[in-house]
Amino acid sequence: MSNDSYGDGQFEVHYDTDWKNLLEEERFRRELCENILESYILNQRWYGGKASALKYIEIIDDFPIERENDLFYGIVLEVNYKEAFVQNYFLPIAFVTDGSLIGDKYITPIKLNGISGFLVDALLLESFRKQIFEKILEGDKFKYKEVAYRRGRTNDAKGYESSRLMGVEQSNTSIIYNEKYILKIFRRVYVDENPDYEISKYLTMKGIFTNTPKYLGSITLRFSNKNVITLGLLQALVPNQGDAWEYFTNELKGIFDEISKQHPDVHTLKSTRYLEQLELSKIPNNILAWCPKLFFEDVAQIATRTAQMHIALGSERSNTAFTPQAFGNDYTVWLKNRLIYQFENRINLVENNIYKLHGLALELAEELLKNKKIIRKQLLDFDEDKLKSERLRIHGDYHLGQILVQDHDFYIIDFEGEPESTIRDRKVKQPPIKDIAGIFRSFNYAIYATIFNNESEFNYSQEELFKIAEVLYSHIVGVFLHTYINEVQVANLNIGYIKEIEFLLQYCLLEKAVYELGYELNARPTWAIIPLKGISNILNQQNYE
Known part of the structure; x- marks a missing residue:
């Protein structure tokens, strides 16, 4: 040099x-x-x-x-x-x-x-962005030796007008074209088709689920005779007011401000029975006094869109990549091996990072280490013989940050799957309840993040705020479950009977909380209290058989 x-x-x-x-x-x-x-x-x-x-x-x-x-x-x-x-x-x-x-x-x-x-x-460089967009619009996937540029059948673009990099930094790079289209360039790539490309194309071609960006084209590298790498995904740009994480944390700040202002006795506030379904009309007045009904209507609308997504993903009967499957021993062995490896990794992380934890977080970490045999047994207790529902291709990394908000409606994006998982694992068909567990954990995060970020502004002790958090969370879960289950059962999507749903949800909630713990200990140890509290709450609930 x-x-x-x-x-x-x-x-x-x-x-x-x-x-x-x-x-x-x-x-x-x-x-x-x-x-x-x-x-x-x-x-x-x-x-x-x-x-x-x-x-x-x-x-x-x-x-x-x-x-x-x-x-x-x-x-x-x-x-x-x-x-x-x-x-x-x-x-x-x-x-x-x-x-x-x-x-x-x-x-x-x-x-x-x-x-x-x-x-x-x-x-x-604009010249580069213009070139790849125009090649997608050409749609001649065999014109270039190594790279295939495909144009989706629903792509109505007439030509290049403008481009800009999307301002928000993220794990991929997104380009806005003509203020109407978005091209996601995948940075971390895999020798296989990207699940985001696969699912986006499937949902658009089938036309069953419209509350997701429409597939408009792609860029694929022919890595070898038998292997491809997805480099880019072109989709319609969904007009939006931001993501659901930002939306709901803003709403939750207002809710906690209001209850702090009214200051009811927290002992008069009751959580629902664990995983109990709740109709919107049955929410108690002493909850609606400080948490507006519109908030729960938004929760119900997300539940509806989630159900519609799963109905679409579970409706295929010919494309084997998407046809539903029964539970079986192969899946159980894969699941247990994966989760026990992940759990042991988390236990090692807790043991190696426990010096970073203080107060309640330290108490919960010590409780986790004390209960590690119980948790390991719960993860190993997965028994496919008791399950009559079906596995589907699912979102796989479903949380409030993967949902866009537009006038009290919601659009689901980013079907890449869990960042920690291999590309093969992301394509394994799973119970759709796993996505539900993901969104529940995300709501739980949003509530506790609101408390931790604004605690000094609220007129309650931390213990009382945690009590309010659990009351509010149980009602979110109840409204969501009631709406979701009704929607999928009307469409005859086989998610099992109530006891099976509750078992899978309990199992997947524990799995998600254990998964989250690794991220928090590595990235922001002060937030490890959220998954640690989630694990503690799950363990202290009734176990369904």
Whole structure:
């Protein structure tokens, strides 16, 4: 590498070749992987390996993306970790000489055949964004050797008008086109079709569930004769007022302000029976006095949309990727192995991080360690012989952040599945109740996050606020369950009888809370109290047989 400093601590690297032939230069490939990319990707929001020790990076595929005089390259990186696993990432790259186009958002300064410039992420450039959009609109999936650009049948775009990167940082990179369409470029990629692409296309083609962005096209890399990598998903842009997490935490702040203002005796507030279904008309007046009925109507509407999503995903009878399946021994073995491995990982995390916990969080962590044999037994008690319902393709990572809000209606997005899971595991058919557990845990999070973020403003002790939280949560669960179960049963979706639903929900709630604990201990230990309290509450409820 060159020793010419660029002035900001980075060095300008020199190569005696031009941009067109740069990727054939072995020294460039080696130095890109060994010296340049590590510091760059560690600072990217989409990089998911920050909690692991990076060992080395390799380029496992590269291909040109070109039209007329605009030449870019796509590279697929294999990131190897010291913990003996790998992740693959997609990075489109470009060479620019005009620094004003990208500011300080470059990978590295670089000089090619004496011409100084910058190696950059191509998505920063409008010319690149325009090119890939136009190729999708062409829809000739066999025109380019390595990459297939597909146009969905419902795509009504006439041409390129404008593009901009979506302002919110996330695990993928999203581009807004013509203020009507959104192209999600997958950063972490898999040698298989992405579930988000599969499910979005299925729901659009079947046309059964409309409260999700419509599939309009895709970009797929032919990685080998038998394997593909989904690089991009084009969908209709859903007008919205933000996501349901933001919406409901704002609503909950108002609810806690109101009850704090009225200050009723919390001992007069009663939770519903555990997992009891509750009609909107049966919500007690002493709850509605501080929690408006419209709040519960919103909960019921999410339940309706969730039920419609599952009905659509469970209605297939010919496409084997989506046909419902009965429970069986193979699934049970897969589930138990996966969950016990995950649980042991969480126990180790708690033991190694317990010094970070204080007060109630520490008490709950000690309770968890004391009860680890009971929890392990509950996870191993899954018995497929008692289950008469069916497994489906589900959302898999269902929470309030995956739902968009528009005028008291809700649109479900992002079907990629759990970030921790392998691509194969994300496609395993699961009980739809697992999604319900996910949304319940998310509501539980929203309630406790509201308390922790605003506790000094509320005119109650923490113990009293927790009592209010459980009362409110039980009524959310009751309204949701009543609406959801009625909706799916009318459509004859087989989710089992009440005892089976309650068993699966209890099981999946425990699974989700254990899953959450790992994230919190790694990312924000002060919030570990939320899944720890969730686990404690679940263990202290009646077990259904």
